[in-house]
Amino acid sequence: MGECRDARGLASRQIAATFWEGQFMPGIPHVSELYADEFRGPAHGPTLSSRVDRSSRRDWKGRLSDAIVNKVIPSLYAAHGETKPGGRTAQECAELRRRVEAERFLGLVLSNSPEAQWQHLLGLRASGMGLETLLMEIMAPAVRELGEMWLNDRMSFVEVTTKSARLQHMIRSLGRSDSDFLPDGCGSVLLAAAPGEQHTFGLFVLAEMFLAAGWSVSLEANSTMEMLCELVASRRFDAVGLSVGSERFLAPVGSQVAALRQASEAHASRIFLGGWAFTTAGQSLDDYGADLVAVDGRSAVEKAETLLIGR
Incomplete structure (x- = not known):
């Protein structure tokens, strides 16, 4: 159940932009409804832009994601005939989480942010994700996508080689830092x-x-x-x-x-x-x-x- 909530939290960030653009379903609260109090000031009082400081603006995305998890996602389940997301099995929740994390990692790979990629992988390991799952279901799909982009002339060979080399270095670092990876004479x-x-x-x-x-x-x-x-x-x-x-x-x-x-x-x-x-x-x-x-x-x-x- 906790994994499912985490996966929904990650997915919510991907759909947040859709709700902000106004592309919402009947019966699903729009983002302006979720934060009506934030957008409405006192009568004839200051507007949002004049009364919200920069720190509040930086927190806005996090609060929006929380609202989507707590209000939008349950409404989506209700719209599809599910009263609560708890109907998913633990395996389904785990698979959903892996798909979301794989998409997030691919985005980091394509954005050319090696440090962000590394920190993302470390975060997944710290959360309990096994090394084999990390390699096969998070990193490998990203490399396959790089190969497809090269075959379709959407990325140069030099770019693919550079990105792949960085990922290979991360693989070695992840493996060598794992105390379980010591040969036992097999x-x-x-x-x-x-x-x-x-x-x-x-x-x-x-x-x-x-x-x-x-x-x-x-x-x-x-x-x-x-x-x-x-x-x-x-x-x-x-x-x-x-x-x-x-x-x-x-x-x-x-x-x-x-x-x-x-x-x-x-x-x-x-x-x-x-x-x-x-x-x-x-x-x-x-x-x-x-x-x-x-x-x-x-x-x-x-x-x-x-x-x-x-x-």
């Missing part, structure tokens, strides 16, 4: 971007998820295939993950998997694939020669753990 994994791949945000998210599961993680976001083969030949990894974000890098994946398997033959490393490209590719596991293909971070960690059984 296994060792090398996570690498496919050679030439520029979309590496998902790789950083995956690294933090493996760390959270107790894995020892090595990350290679910008290495050639020769460099990766040398690495797996010289060091023992229980698993090697190759991330492919764009379909144009899928063609050589089969030969890359074969090269990695041959280089790591002495260590019998398991090889898995992941990344956005595999959500639309449609090929079977046999097309690439890997031990598994995972389309999201959670399943990648779970499936990788099954690969260690019997080793």
Whole structure:
């Protein structure tokens, strides 16, 4: 119930402008009614502009949001046949909150305010939101939107790269500050971007998820295939993950998997694939020669753990 109230409070700020512009529904109080006393001074007395000081003006938005939460939102529920918002389940309230927070974070990313983005993420962590939820449901949607904007020529490659790099730095900072992210000997994994791949945000998210599961993680976001083969030949990894974000890098994946398997033959490393490209590719596991293909971070960690059984 508390989460639902919080989510409605956040949503109210997004709809406040609509009510202020006069776009309100029949039976729903207009903003001028909510603060009638503020707009009406004594008869023939001072007007609002002359009697409200600057500090009051700064508080106006907060008081308007409170009014929307306490008066407008309940009226909206009543208009749709609900007597109170408590009819929502806890899960629905949590989902609503995550959607609202994701939209707010996207707005901060697009507004080019790194400090505001960071403080928003810290606030969500302090409120009890888990790191995986933060990565997958708050930050990842923002990065996907950046990619869509680039594909639709609404944002330059430089802008997308700069914003994504900042988010990747935030991911590392969030993960390293979490005391639960200490390897406990579950296994060792090398996570690498496919050679030439520029979309590496998902790789950083995956690294933090493996760390959270107790894995020892090595990350290679910008290495050639020769460099990766040398690495797996010289060091023992229980698993090697190759991330492919764009379909144009899928063609050589089969030969890359074969090269990695041959280089790591002495260590019998398991090889898995992941990344956005595999959500639309449609090929079977046999097309690439890997031990598994995972389309999201959670399943990648779970499936990788099954690969260690019997080793």
